[in-house]
Amino acid sequence: MFNLITFPWLPIRRASGLRSTIRPAQITETTDPIVALDWPRADFRVASLEFLIGLLATACPPEGHGAWREGWEAPPDPDALDAAFAPLAHAFNLDGQGPRFLQDLEDLVSDAEPIERLLIEAPGASTQRQNTDLLVHRGRIATLGRPAAAMALFTFQSWAPAGGAGNRTGLRGGGPMTTLVRPGDRPSLWQQIWANVPRGEIPGPEDLPRILPWLASSVTSEGARVVTPETAHPLQAWWGMPRRIRLDFSEGSATEPCGLTGAADAVQVRSWRQRPRGANYAGWGRVHPLTPHYALKAAAEYLPLHPQPGGVGYRHWLGLVVATPDGLRLPAKAIASWRDTREIDAGGGRARLLAAGYDMDNMKARAFVESEMPLPAAPDKAAREAMDALAARLVVSANQIAGLLRSAIRFALFSAGATVKLEAELLSTPRERLWEQTEPLFFALLQTPPDAAPLNWLTQLRRIALALFDEAAPMTPENGGAAPRISRARRNLVFALLGYGKEGAALFQTLGLPAVEAKPKTAKGKSA
Known part of the structure; x- marks a missing residue:
């Protein structure tokens, strides 16, 4: 089985320029430190940061600011992180028997779809039938190795756009905006991640099925059922599963390259199956720490912000960095926490705000938007x-x-x-x-x-x-x-x-x- 905790699968680049793959616990290695994730797609890179921040927030969050400062000044070594992640490892198998990462517990009976359609910008079945895939053509990627398939699956479930009748959007709606702190001039990957990890408590084993929904039978949206932070667990914000999906794995040659990364993998993913009526998330406004929120009027529900064409700049300062005076637009908790308590202990420096996400027109991805602007200390x-x-x-x-x-x-x-x-x-x-x-x-x-x-x-x-x-x-x-x-x-x-x-x-x-x-x-x- 391909396990996302114990296997080296995340592509990274080190300070020396060396490229390799690591398991999650290796993000704190000090010899030739890791400085960046090295996916060939911007959405995978940002989604991988979300994945790692969410993993730390679930497995070993800082309980208070003192614990956060300690982790900033003296990061845990890989052995310590391996131990912290171990209680979750059984939930992070991508394939094999038993629960599969972000996949339905049942072996779904449904028509297979090309793996390419798991990429958010790929043309869907209707577009292909009408032969209107003019700007983003079909047939670009026939297979994905397991590392790329895992990240495609996480990106899709986390940011899932509208997908037709019964196919639910992500926990933050389709194509939410993600805002992250990038601390300092040349931060290590650990610093980029730890700057955004929220405070919290380590959950008990009994809480895991409510945090990692693929460990239990799917809570479908049949009969108007909804999933809220109260009926699930607030930490499910990192691991939302709005779509009922199963990946199809096939044995290939040991040297068969992934259609996206070019890396060889003896097991390839060529198709996937899905069934409608996945989890219908409601009431999750202001829960996810990486997304800014807004309300249409006082006392109304807070909704996740979504990217728009043109990226972000100082015009968006109110709402992305500080709350608007009327309280209707609120920055992500990660940004607020950094400015309230963390930037001084981190030495101030030349931190920047990274804002990214898909600019969606209903089911159609118009662009992946990624922008940065300074966060003066x-x-x-x-x-x-x-x-x-x-x-x-x-x-x-x-x-x-x-x-x-x-x-x-x-x-x-x-x-x-x-x-x-x-x-x-x-x-x-x-x-x-x-x-x-x-x-x-x-x-x-x-x-x-x-x-x-x-x-x-x-x-x-x-x-x-x-x-x-x-x-x-x-x-x-x-x-x-x-x-x-x-x-x-x-x-x-x-x-x-x-x-x-x-x-x-x-x-x-x-x-x-x-x-x-x-x-x-x-x-x-x-x-x-």
């Missing part, structure tokens, strides 16, 4: 609160200016009454470029005295916004007929950026700048 709680307050001012004011810019361009280029969608490229592109061009300044200002930052911020954003307006709505002969509208739109934008009018007053209030005096009136009653 603060020397103490008071300094961090001041930095967070400044960050909120900068983000909200940038959003206000982006809205002013979009409105000005719309007024300049389109006549009154014209129907123009707000997401039209002519309007959205300058807005996106404003965010991109101001991101370096945002992170620079977070490391400066907060009193001078708002005026500096406004001065630079005013310059950038006007340059983007002039580029989008130039005063050229081709635009001669629109010249009056362009001129008026630019003038109104300038006035708002100087603090005049309702929008300008709101902008200055956000930044904490003193209100400006009203513009003097001319003899005809118009503003000068």
